[in-house]
Amino acid sequence: MEAKPTVVVVPAKLDLEKEICTFLVQLSKKVLSTKERFNVAFSGGSLPSIVASFLADREDVEFSKWHVYFADERCCPLDHPDSNYLLVKAELLDRVKIPSSNVHAINPELVNDPEKAAADYQSVIEKELPLNDQGIPVFDCILLGIGPDGHTCSLFPNYPQVQETKKFVTHILDSPKPPPSRITLTLPVLNSASSVVFVISGSGKTETIDQIFHKPEEKKPASFVNPGPGKLFWLVDKSASAHIDYLAKPVSQYW
Numbered sequence: 001m002e003a004k005p006t007v008v009v010v011p012a013k014l015d016l017e018k019e020i021c022t023f024l025v026q027l028s029k030k031v032l033s034t035k036e037r038f039n040v041a042f043s044g045g046s047l048p049s050i051v052a053s054f055l056a057d058r059e060d061v062e063f064s065k066w067h068v069y070f071a072d073e074r075c076c077p078l079d080h081p082d083s084n085y086l087l088v089k090a091e092l093l094d095r096v097k098i099p100s101s102n103v104h105a106i107n108p109e110l111v112n113d114p115e116k117a118a119a120d121y122q123s124v125i126e127k128e129l130p131l132n133d134q135g136i137p138v139f140d141c142i143l144l145g146i147g148p149d150g151h152t153c154s155l156f157p158n159y160p161q162v163q164e165t166k167k168f169v170t171h172i173l174d175s176p177k178p179p180p181s182r183i184t185l186t187l188p189v190l191n192s193a194s195s196v197v198f199v200i201s202g203s204g205k206t207e208t209i210d211q212i213f214h215k216p217e218e219k220k221p222a223s224f225v226n227p228g229p230g231k232l233f234w235l236v237d238k239s240a241s242a243h244i245d246y247l248a249k250p251v252s253q254y255w
């Protein structure tokens with residue numbers, strides 16, 4: 001890992017839910033003080049429930065100006081139990097007032113053709129997001145999880161998607177974690193975001209975090225995520241944090 005991330009360790013999952021809520025409330029306010037919209041990408045898995053837990057009850061967030069995207073998505077109908085969209089909908093979108101036109105899901109008509117679905121999603125983010133000087137779409141915030149194998153988004157260890165340098169969204173047909181067909185943001189986009197936040201809970205992730213932070217030879221995809229100084233955050237609860245406790249800042253100092 002190059003530039004050092006900001007690492008915040010909190011006692012328990014409940015505190016993690018509170019912390020990511022505080023983080024997003026503040027970041028959204030900051031972004032919306034100078035821009036018309038807050039562009040945020042969600043991962044699936046355990047993340048949406050942690051993120052939405054307290055956030056969905058906040059009345060001081062301008063959700064009408066939020067635009068929601070998906071850091072990765074499974075190639076299935078939007079009402080299928082595997083869908084990351086469905087998960088984010090159940091946890092957050094059904095509980096807050098984000099206009100449906102601000103929610104940028106995978107095109108359900110293309111889920112049987114993952115390559116086309118990825119190209120289509122790339123055209124969506126190129127149209128919706130500001131581009132940096134290299135023409136790469138810039139998210140205000142990307143919310144990430146990690147799998148026990150060190151994958152993030154649908155970038156799996158030793159899979160070619162991790163090496164992608166040209167496309168902003170790519171597809172995978174043989175994901176080692178079901179379902180096999182997915183689309184995913186690529187590292188050039190993750191590393192161009194204004195902020196990237198890993199939100200990690202539980203002892204099942206402790207050894208993975210050790211590999212990501214201390215064992216570059218393991219080449220875990222999450223270890224290649226680094227948008228630059230001051231832009232990378234790891235919010236971790238105590239049970240997941242054994243190997244990075246020493247990097248942690250007190251909560252009050254990181255924001």
Ligand SMILES: O=C1O[C@H](COP(=O)(O)O)[C@@H](O)[C@H](O)[C@H]1O
Binds near residue numbers: 045084
């Ligand atoms: O398959 C996926 O897994 C990762 C990690 O999920 P978790 O349940 O272990 O938190 C997730 O970040 C990704 O979006 C998802 O598609």
